Amino acid sequence: MASDLHTHTTFSDGRLTPEELVAAAKEAGLSYIAITDHDTVDGIRHLYEEGLYPSKSIHIIPGIEFSCEVDGHDVHILGYDFDIYNQDLADKTTELSESRWDRFSQMMEKLQGIGYAITESDVLQMAGTSKSIGRAHVARTLVKKGLVGSVHEAFDKLLEYGQPCYVPHYRIDPEEAVTLIRNAGGVPVLAHPKLVKDDATVERMLELDFGGIEVYYPKHDEEDTARYKALAEKRGLLLTGGSDFHAVPHRVPLELGIFTVPDELAAPFFHPPQGLQ
Numbered sequence: 001m002a003s004d005l006h007t008h009t010t011f012s013d014g015r016l017t018p019e020e021l022v023a024a025a026k027e028a029g030l031s032y033i034a035i036t037d038h039d040t041v042d043g044i045r046h047l048y049e050e051g052l053y054p055s056k057s058i059h060i061i062p063g064i065e066f067s068c069e070v071d072g073h074d075v076h077i078l079g080y081d082f083d084i085y086n087q088d089l090a091d092k093t094t095e096l097s098e099s100r101w102d103r104f105s106q107m108m109e110k111l112q113g114i115g116y117a118i119t120e121s122d123v124l125q126m127a128g129t130s131k132s133i134g135r136a137h138v139a140r141t142l143v144k145k146g147l148v149g150s151v152h153e154a155f156d157k158l159l160e161y162g163q164p165c166y167v168p169h170y171r172i173d174p175e176e177a178v179t180l181i182r183n184a185g186g187v188p189v190l191a192h193p194k195l196v197k198d199d200a201t202v203e204r205m206l207e208l209d210f211g212g213i214e215v216y217y218p219k220h221d222e223e224d225t226a227r228y229k230a231l232a233e234k235r236g237l238l239l240t241g242g243s244d245f246h247a248v249p250h251r252v253p254l255e256l257g258i259f260t261v262p263d264e265l266a267a268p269f270f271h272p273p274q275g276l277q
Contacts, residue, residue, distance in 0.1 A: 002260035003032035005061070005269070006078065006191070006214065006242025011043035011131045012065075015247035018043040019052065021256075024247075026058050028257030032266035034080060034242065036063035039096040041084045042131060048084065048273070059270045064093075065191060066177040067169075073201045075190075077177045078214065078240070080269040082186025089184045092172065097132065099170035104133045110165040111138075111158065116147055135159045136248070178208045187211035187269060189240050193231075194224045206235055216241025218252055218259050239265055 008014030009021050016024060018035060025033040037043050044062045047053035053060050062084050068075045082089070108120050118141060126144055127137040139154035148154045158165040172180075181188040189212040193202045206213070213232040215225055216239070232239050241261035243253050253259045 001029070001031040001263045002257070003030055003059075003263050003266035004242050004245065004256060004260055005032070005034040005063070005080070005240050005266055006036050006065075006217075007033060007245045007256070008037055008065075009035060009043040010129045011040055011046065012037035013130070013132060013134055013136055013246060013248075015130075017129060018047050019050075021245075021247075022047070022052065022055065022058060022060065024256045028255070030058065030257065030260065031263045032059040032061060032270060033256075034061040034063040034266070034269065036065045036078055036080075036242070038065050038067060038132065039100070040064065040093050040132060041089065042093075044084050054273055059266070061266065061269050062186075062273070064089075064181070066180075067171050068174045068177055069171045070174060070201055070205065073196050073198050075174055075196055075201070075205060076192065077174060077181070078189040078191045079177075079181035079184070079186045080189065080240075081271055082181060082184035084273075086184035089180050092176075092180055096170065096172070100132055100134065103167045103169045104138075106167040107135070107138055107159070107165055110167065111142075114164055116142070116158075118142060118145060118147065174205055175208055178210065182209055187238070189214055189238070192217045192219065192244070193228050194220050199227075202231075206231070206237070210237060212238030212240045214241055215239045216261050216265075218243060238268060240269075241265060 009018045035044050041064055064079045066077045111118050123137050123141045126141045139151040142148045142154045178188040188210050190210055191214045196202050213228055215228045243259040
């Protein structure tokens with residue numbers, strides 16, 4: 001059987017609701033699915049409050065993906081198998097959510113200031129049920145309104161770092177992210193190390209109290225996978241992997257079940273829900 005330890009829902013920047021994601025995972029025949037929305041656990045909380053987590057038909061693992069920055073390098077940290085109602089974690093995710101809305105408002109002001117006829121309502125309407133508005137939603141709205149030709153153009157021309165409508169977003173320190181996950185009873189995992197774009201930074205990050213490395217990832221080639229597998233084994237860390245599924249057109253993979261990992265990599269992260277029994 002197969003599993004996926006890296007997925008996103010409408011509670012961050014995915015296009016499927018948590019219910020739709022779980023249904024798609026069942027349809028794909030997955031044994032385990034981890035929901036790892038950016039800077040929030042509201043998606044898994046939603047499932048619990050709707051009586052859909054835990055599930056009898058698929059193993060759902062609570063997760064999160066924190067965005068950090070180290071010396072100009074993007075570092076993402078996944079957390080698994082923690083208490084989704086841990087107070088410190090809840091306080092931090094609320095703070096991060098508020099900062100996202102502030103960033104969104106600033107982007108709108110910048111776009112309007114240079115003549116782009118786009119409003120917050122336009123973006124919210126396009127985003128639909130999404131609970132976390134970001135640059136991708138703004139870019140897709142610009143395309144929908146015919147103000148740019150593509151999402152890629154929107155980022156290159158307006159929203160990317162160094163462009164006129166870029167607004168930096170608040171990122172927590174990697175050590176704080178690892179500590180939050182550990183204190184909530186979870187396991188911190190270094191996400192897609194190749195995307196850090198600097199293995200020296202990867203090595204330095206692993207001096208923190210990580211429990212695993214995301215070795216298997218769609219953008220890791222065979223050489224990358226072998227290198228990070230050896231690094232995990234050298235440090236006695238768990239090997240993980242996932243698709244980073246968003247259900248976004250033109251973003252690989254397009255469907256759940258295309259990129260998976262063996263169940264034995266997911267099983268260590270599955271336990272009866274903590275704090276909910």
